[in-house]
Structure formats: C-alpha cells, structure tokens
Amino acid sequence: MKLIFKKLNEKAVIPARSTPGSAGLDLCACLDAPVTIAPGERQVIPTGLSAMTDESSVAMLVYPRSGLSAVHGVTLANCVGVIDSDYRGEWLVPLINHGSDPFIVENGMRIAQVIPTRVIIPEIETADELSETERGAGGFGSSGLE
Secondary structure: OOEEEEEOOOOOOOOEOOOOOOOOEEEEOOOOOOEEEOOOOEEEEEOOEEEEEOOOOEEEEEEOOHHHHHHHOEEEOOOOEEEOOOOOOOOEEEEEEOOOOOEEEOOOOEEEEEEEEEOOOOOOOOOOOOOOOOOOOOOOOOOOOO
C-alpha cells in the first residue's frame, strides 16, 4: 500500500514515524502564527497536506498523541478522526484542551498521529429478526464489572 501526500503549503511536514516501531505517522501543525487553545476550548489545526492511497479499502484513522493527552490534556475533539479513501481536501485536526492551562500550538509541532487501516465494506441487508445470543439485548454494564 502506498500513501501519497501533496503539500498544500510549503511549510507542511510530511508525516513520519518517530521510531521504527511506531504504529502511527506523526501529523504536524502547519501554521502562520502560534495558536493558543484555552482550557475547554477547541481549535481546528491545519496540516497543510492532502493525501491519497492506492487502495480504496484503506482509511486513515487519526488518533491523539499520548504525550499531549497525558501531560497537557490536549486531545482530539472527535476522539478518533476518519479520513476516507476518497477525500482529497486538506487534513485538519480538531484539538480540545481538557487541561487547566492554555496550550500553545506552534508551527511544525506534532499534534496527532495517523494510522492507515483496512476497512471492511459490508453488504447491507435488513431482517425482521436477529439470531439469539446469551447476552441478548443486555446493554451497558450487563456483563458485570469483573
């Protein structure tokens, strides 16, 4: 599988792994000026990139960087972002600051990570009944705490 990037801004950074064993490719902010995210605030941060894969069954899943989340409380506003295989616009990263201090995003800062993921495209059917299981319709907490 190939992931092909197009720089929409000369300052954009092509995503790369931080270490050979890293699962994700780091996404970097592409900014003309620093952006401050106040506690409780959301900001959409541009990457200056668009991309495509050579396989239509691959989506890009965007995850938070654990260091930003654990140390600063800054994470993705949408938990996990999905970039569909047919999307060709700029990759934008919605960040939210759950921390108690303002957080400053600088140009080139690693703000998220993207992991290419194969997607199963199901054949959709409808039915009047579904098969029975031991759990049935048991919802939240129905399987216990342990």
